[in-house]
Amino acid sequence: MKGHIRERSPGHWAIVLDVGEIDPKTGKKKRKWHSFSGTKREAQKECSRLITALDQGSYVEPTKQTVAEFLDEWLTFIKPSVAPKTHERYAEICRKGLAPLIGNVMLSKLKTDRIDVAFTTALTAPRVDHRIKKDSDQREPLPPLAPRTVHHYRRVLVKALGQAVTWERLSRNPATATTSPKVERQKMLAYDVSQTATLLETLRPTRMFIPILLAVTCGLRRGEILALRWRHLELGDNRRQMSIEESAEQTDDGVRYKEPKSGRARTVALSASTVAELKAHRVRQAEEQLRLGLRPDGNSFVVAQVDGQPLQPRSLTHEWVRVLGKTSLPRIRFHDLRHTHATQMLSAGVHPKIASERLGHSNIGITLDLYSHVMPGMQADAAEQVDVALQAAISSERQGK
Structure with missing residues (x-):
């Protein structure tokens, strides 16, 4: 050549x-x-x-396609192969995050240094709020993007440009060599046993009581609670358990029901007190729906509106924020109630393997990684228990001599 x-x-x-x-x-x-x-x-x-x-043979034809145009093409390509919620997140990151930063750059001329500069700018420069206030023409500056947000931007860009390499639009992926921002681990928030008891008793008269109960005593996720039907529960004296088979996911097109996050169903054992609360709830719910001329059955949702219709995940979150605001308890996310159950299990000495199965983690490593802050106390207890047994054996050995 x-x-x-x-x-x-x-x-x-x-x-x-x-x-x-x-x-x-x-x-x-x-x-x-x-x-x-x-x-x-x-x-x-x-x-x-x-x-x-x-x-x-690694030559790539020059093209005038911009990064924004390519990202739109990529989003269309992956839509059939990813979950609707995942596609919505990718689309938001591409169109509202990456496109303003590097969207006008020609794809064939996108280099690692150009991406690094864009990410550095996003991490340090104030942003413009394009929502104009009614009483003012000025646009309020917003703080720079958080490192975790830019980290997500980078992950999506690496994935998208990997497809560009596959399609031979690029000879290599310039995003893989970029510097990932340092993301500080978020502090795990959870209630202690006393706060959990206060929460349950304070909100017992509200319709949030059962969702909260399922989160703090069973470790269910928000979507799993809202997909739970009465046929999934066994509330007998000899068999107290529930089967987690579905999860509710809210998208722009509405709520859909999919398999749990781990990709497989699981069985969660129920305590006697939780069974008693669920039985009482079933009676109240049946009476409520019968007054409206409805006849509940096994397909009825455990957590539902007055007319038996399922709740939307976002509605549950909004109601949680509202009712929690009326209490004196620390403000935490609804998902942190699941962390509350996990923390209390591990603190009580439950084996991490059992906790992992109960929480629906795909492997025990996730449980150990998420709740490592609980482990030091458990290790101290284990060390003391081993030492007590060892000292008893030594004392016995001395007495035998």
């Missing part, structure tokens, strides 16, 4: 590559043209790189 450079204007060059084939229409050699900005030496280096790429 051969190639040469031509100066178009100061600092701007045309790199001309001779492909070696003859165009049957013109009878002339086929050529590929690239635009380049920089010094003559830099243009010569780029020309050499492109010639090498042609020789090695």
Whole structure:
């Protein structure tokens, strides 16, 4: 392969590559043209790189497609193969996050340094709030993006540009070599036993009591609570358990029911007090629905509206924030009630393997990683128990002599 450079204007060059084939229409050699900005030496280096790429078969045709245009194409491509909620998150990151940062850059010219600069800007520069206030034409500045947000941006960009490499739009993925922002681990929030008791007794008269009870005594996720039906529960004296088979997920198109997060169903044992509360709830719910002319059955939702219709996940979250605000308890997320159950289990000496199965983690490593803050106390107790047994054996051995 051969190639040469031509100066178009100061600092701007045309790199001309001779492909070696003859165009049957013109009878002339086929050529590929690239635009380049920089010094003559830099243009010569780029020309050499492109010639090498042609020789090695890693050459990528120049394209004027922008990063924003490619991301839209990629979103359309992956839509059938990912969950609706996942696609919505990807679309929001691509269109509201990545596009304003690097969307106008031509895909073929996107380099690692350009991405790093964009991410650094996002982490340090104030943003503009494009929502104009009614009483003012000024737009309020917003704080820079959080490292965790930029971390998510980077992960999606790496995934998208990986497809660009597969489609031979890029010779390599420039996002893989970018510097990932340091993300500080979020502090795990949970109520202690006393606070949990206060929560349950304070909110017992409200419709949030049963969702809260299922979260703090069974470790269920929000979506799992809202997908739970009476046929999933066994409330007999000899068999007290529930089967977690579905999870409710809210998307822009509505609520859909899918398999649990781990990808498989699980069985959660119920305590006697939880069974008693659920039985009483079933009676109240049946009376409530019968007054409306409805006849509940096994397919009825355990947590439902007055007319038996299922609750939306976002509605449950909004109601949680509202009722919690009327108490003196610390403000935590509804999902932190699940963490409350996990923390109290481990603190009580429940084996992490059992806790992992109860919580529906795909493996015990997730449980140990999430709740490692509970482990030091457990290790201290274990050390004391082993020491007591050892000292007793030593004392027995001495007495035998």
